[in-house]
Amino acid sequence: MDLAFGAEDQQFREEIRQFLTDNLPADIQQRQRDTRTLASNTHDLQRWMQILDARGWSVPHWETAYGGTDWSPLKKFIFEEELHQADAPEFHWQSTHMIGPIIYMFGSDAQKARYLPSIRRGDYLWCQGFSEPGAGSDLVSLKTMAIREGDHFRVNGQKIWTSAAFESEWGFFLVKTDMNVKPQRGISFLLIDMETPGITVRRIGQINGEAELCEVFLDDVMVPAENLVGEAGMGWTYAKALLDHERTVSSFIHFNKRELRRAKEIAQAETAGGRRLIDDPQTRARLVALDAQVTALEWSVLRVLADEPNRYGGTAAASTLKITGSRLQQAITELQADLLGPRALRYYDPVDWNEPASPLWPHHVAGRTSAALISRASTIYGGSEQVQKNILGKIAFGL
Amino acid sequence: MDLAFGAEDQQFREEIRQFLTDNLPADIQQRQRDTRTLASNTHDLQRWMQILDARGWSVPHWETAYGGTDWSPLKKFIFEEELHQADAPEFHWQSTHMIGPIIYMFGSDAQKARYLPSIRRGDYLWCQGFSEPGAGSDLVSLKTMAIREGDHFRVNGQKIWTSAAFESEWGFFLVKTDMNVKPQRGISFLLIDMETPGITVRRIGQINGEAELCEVFLDDVMVPAENLVGEAGMGWTYAKALLDHERTVSSFIHFNKRELRRAKEIAQAETAGGRRLIDDPQTRARLVALDAQVTALEWSVLRVLADEPNRYGGTAAASTLKITGSRLQQAITELQADLLGPRALRYYDPVDWNEPASPLWPHHVAGRTSAALISRASTIYGGSEQVQKNILGKIAFGL
Amino acid sequence: MNFDLTDEQTMICDSAERLIRELGALERRRERIARGEGFDRDLWSQSAELGWLALCVPEDAGGLGGSITDIALLMIELGRGMASDPLISSAILCSTLLAGSDWEGRADWIEQIMSGNGRLAFANLEPGDRAEWPAPRATTLKAEGNGFVLNGAKLLVQDGEGADGYIVTASIPGEQSQALLFVPADAEGLIQDHYRLIDGSRAADLRFDHAPISGGQVIGRGDGVAALLEDAIARASVATLASAIGSMEACLDICSDYLKTRQQFGQPIGKFQALQHMMTDMLVTTHNARSNLYHLLSRMDGDRDERAAALASARLAIGQAGLSVGRTGVQLHGGYGVTDEYAISHHYRYLMALEKRFGDSQAYGAMLADQLFGPIAA
């Protein structure tokens, strides 16, 4: 066992820091720090992706043959950590971390040539059409159908919880192409141009005032057969391969660390009865309890990255990260809101960036409650906490 | 709605208080206050029952025809509260609150004449033989059999969690008398003299060092047929009737109030770094949170006693009391132990009443951790918290 | 002691339930919020017609003098529809302040409020406040010429947007106690800023920049003001907590219905034991929260310290209970729980807002500790 970062890792960290100092535009950094919504940052993200791409770092987790790096998992972790620490824009997950790897792992040469460069440059966004109204955590009962007609698929159905569908140029969809086999074997993976006739996107109003999640209605949408990824019927397998690919993502470790830091800053800035909250014992107790949990989460991530032998298997470790990380997102953002006291009650429009000029409303108030509200989703999407526990009980203990 | 105790109730309370001042022996009071085990207080309990009986108050909750009182539920509550407040011995539940009512509701005249007077006087203890090793919260699968042979039943089987069986003269048992009907219909209610040949009692060592719970082995135990209570096959019905009879008991409201008071006293006595714990904000926060919960519990009890209309039904309200009351027992006794800091780690023999003479070990330390440990049982017996929730989900929401 | 409703209470509850059924549809609420309206004007005028606004005003001040229990029962029903604004701010809080004063404008304004023709809002909160309770104010009233001038800032004046006037707390240099002032919405030297809150209601910040105040605008000053403020805030707090109980009870209905209808993995999700247990946790929490409210109601007419302790206790318990019920309710709804399109997220936001009105759980926990154990020894 060696529980320290090596000298090479330390040096790598310095290199990343220097790069960020030199290259991350200050205006982007500031907006990212103040971000209250994903959807409104697309332009910044694209600018930043181009900067990263110029350095060859826009998709470091990809295979080198496709423009990735040969960094160790630990280095990738350091890279991500430093980007978060510096308030760089977050990767658009669906584009760089989902469809990119799917295409280079399972796509045709034509698909690779057509899509990968634009993903690396962040030219446009991709959205993910997996969930359906009747199938939240239960993908087996998908109903969206794609019937082969000549050199096209005719797609009919409805997707839900499709992030950023309203501003994405392309989407990747799980669709049923075969009704005559076991549900998992009849699902295929299809790339769809979101401009195709027959697609309607409806934004769903969210608890925090955003409308970044969408419903996508597909009504006789004709999709060229060449947009099928890999083999028909393998969609489920490809989608699952992704999960094994990114086992530490759902920990939201970098988010949790950054937001806990922010909570401390708020506690230093806010007062009650003339006393800084950071000097209030109950506030301190909440902060340190979360600090110790975030520390645990970070090391749980490192254990997965460094491939610690785990008697319950890697999926169990990943599931643990998801359960822990999502609870922490909620606890930390809720603490932020609580630290604001009654000021937490003000609604900040997630799209309108104008803040009140009033000194009654310091900058750190904006968006905190919004984050706490939308964080309720973290124990829901990607397999709800309850579903995670079902799975974990089964794989770890055979229950 | 009238949310105040009436003048008559207040006057009644004064009367009880006066009675206690005049009649509760100081030595019993002191031992009861320091109690670390049920089993070792039997003698005090008997003395106290005689005093109560002389006043006609040893079984106030019984029907008046059998020696009970005509007090309203609220007055009975006040009576119990004042007894607890004064640290009077607690009723031996199995005797006065379980078998007593069963006998006068369903027993024969001979049974009433034989047993009720001695129960009122507290002459001896009764134990309850319901649970079996294979049937904890699941009484339907009882296996103990009672086969009629002439004017006797031949009883074979095994009971577990039988409190005080080792010191009880009599026991009441649920036994199977009919194998050919639905399980609930084949169960009968039998009174058994614990001296009968074939009975073996084994005390079970408990987590806190006590051994008050027992296993009872019944090996060809011959029980006179006249000891059957009511009709054969009605045992399940009688046992359930009891539950409806005492819907607020499982709240342990009086216990919770008394122990919370004790926790405050400990917080006033104990120091950390020279400061009283009662002046430590985190300790205060734990205390007030529990205080508010105990307040809720008390009013939830009053609502049941005063028959508040409840859309989910009385059983739901009772189940709520059990869930809340048992959690509070754990939280309050655990807080007591925590307030003692490292001193909580000392083991106090629950039977040996000698305390260390050392000034390092103040009197309030003794028995607190023992109480915290055995309180883990409160969410287990009488239907575990999980079983309670199953029931509640069904009766309240039809889930 | 009994928990049966009187005939009058039954009537109040029934008519409130009816009105909420009529006007409480989620769609109506969402459209109203989208229009930037902080409360439902139809509900407000109906509240006047049905006598609810008058119910909240003591008899000797010209109102119907409902008991605090009557008011709480009404608020529970309105809370089910998240519709107790601005009854609390105007008809309960400001009316109580007016009724307890001997101000010359008292009768007029109470009449205005009861009839639904006028609305006042209470401007007390200042930066750094964690709870609203009589305390020295940074907003100051100074003598100048024949009258006074007012300087300072108030934030989060609940339902302050569109109010006809404000009852403002201020300190007078050299005096221990506070003053209560009446400031009309169009007063000179008053700058307003309006905004939406997370529950869709609306609030105002007020800035007083050398605002001239005449002697006739002083509702009260001197020793009686603290007690009056305590009374009014206590009554408004009861209404707030009762609203929360109603909202929690609505969550029970909403969620148990959802569990029985929503299908997943081939069966209603209510068949899953884990979700059943979450649902029963919500029930236990809600049931006990109502008990906390009863305790508070039983202490409203007694000793002031006991009332303060009961109020702090109920705020602490019900505040946390509301958050817990709201959170679990959202979780039970899966993805739909975090949309604006299902009622549950509205209840969660409403319960979050109620938890922080007049002070949050932590502040009231500290207040309860002070009541039970005395102030912290240095």
Place this chain on the structure above:
Amino acid sequence: MNFDLTDEQTMICDSAERLIRELGALERRRERIARGEGFDRDLWSQSAELGWLALCVPEDAGGLGGSITDIALLMIELGRGMASDPLISSAILCSTLLAGSDWEGRADWIEQIMSGNGRLAFANLEPGDRAEWPAPRATTLKAEGNGFVLNGAKLLVQDGEGADGYIVTASIPGEQSQALLFVPADAEGLIQDHYRLIDGSRAADLRFDHAPISGGQVIGRGDGVAALLEDAIARASVATLASAIGSMEACLDICSDYLKTRQQFGQPIGKFQALQHMMTDMLVTTHNARSNLYHLLSRMDGDRDERAAALASARLAIGQAGLSVGRTGVQLHGGYGVTDEYAISHHYRYLMALEKRFGDSQAYGAMLADQLFGPIAA
């Protein structure tokens, strides 16, 4: 960074696992406790033979100089069998104190401990202490004649019963730092009181009544003592926390086995989703607790402040984790959980005891806050 065991670590873990399998039966433990023995003497002598006692002692003090990670891994295995006493009190804590001193008796006593022939215990805790960390002591050492006299009282000296001697902390009037003294068990002026703890281990109270102390009994005094104490307590804390991890991991095995074998309502109780979820909560908690230990291990050789923060953080997290896992484990066992006859209640008591050794979660939480945010401003 890697988490693979070295060959040597694998060897240590394997032999510890073997020994626990051999000697760790619950029946053996119960009988031993009933006999009033605080630890397993066979295990103690085996620990000497297998070199574990020497492993805990630095090389330059004559030991095998295992790394703190080696020691932690060993303790995890021993913790599974609740068998890390008195390795922690004697071989880790007292050895570290001796090894860091230049006391003349140092080499002898280290040799005694490593061979298993002698045992020392650490007498530091005084009434009012919530955590053990260098601090002024009420126990005082005063010069008298050619030597000193010691007055005061220590409580909860872990494994103090039957120890051959004690390392005692005391203040010297007029000196800032503390003194470390060696006091043999049969010293004049020393009164002992022995008793059992809830986990079946045994402790002693020591009263020093004008006990004569020679200069040769002073292990250390002056500025270095605080750092030495910190080092020793930190190392012993790591061992304590690692023991807790082992115990929690054992709880996982015990409970998942139980869920699969115990039948109720016609099926193994592990079929119930609510119990599955409790079991997975235990897993998540245990897994993360091990991560907290790793973090602490990674900080043991660095900056002292960082180490102190990591120690406080791990104590806070693992202490609470142990209680939670123990409680849930008991609950999963139903009635059997609260008996002495099933292993789970032993683990729960062991975890409760570990949570309070050297200080409880609340004390370490406050310490962590001081490290992260500075002391509370007045």
